[in-house]
Amino acid sequence: MTDLKGGHGATIGAQLRRLSERIDRDVGRIYAHLGITFEQRWFGVLNQVVQNGPMTVGELAAALRITHVSVSQSLRSLEAAGYVRALPDPQDARRRRQSLTSAGEALVVRLTPLWLAMNREAEALNREADDVAEHLDRLERTLDGRSLFDRLTASVEADDAPQA
Incomplete structure (x- = not known):
């Protein structure tokens, strides 16, 4: 058996997963602490729609650099929670554009101060981690x-x- 101890190559994926899970867990804890039901995977989609207005699944996937499947899964749960809805694309009736509902807009307003704090802390962590x-x-x-x-x-x- 080959000894893999000490090599970074074999551990980089595990390290990235561990850090991602740790960050997601702490972010989930702050949402729960504040009494907010929110899935961290929703953030990217919501942020893109807030920044750019209604977007298609393809546009969201390209902007976030993730798969259409991942975007679709997030959108399904956002729709089920009542935060987004699909509207016909005015340029192409075959396509649908994802838009915030009034409940989604209210959620964004409520979460914006927390997201700004998260951004400040992420920047501080980045500085601390060189x-x-x-x-x-x-x-x-x-x-x-x-x-x-x-x-x-x-x-x-x-x-x-x-x-x-």
């Missing part, structure tokens, strides 16, 4: 240039190559 956001941006750009899948495929194929 600009970790820039390092994560660099990692993302690196993977945009050559995906981990492509890297792993090349590595596995090189390992399987006949030895001379």
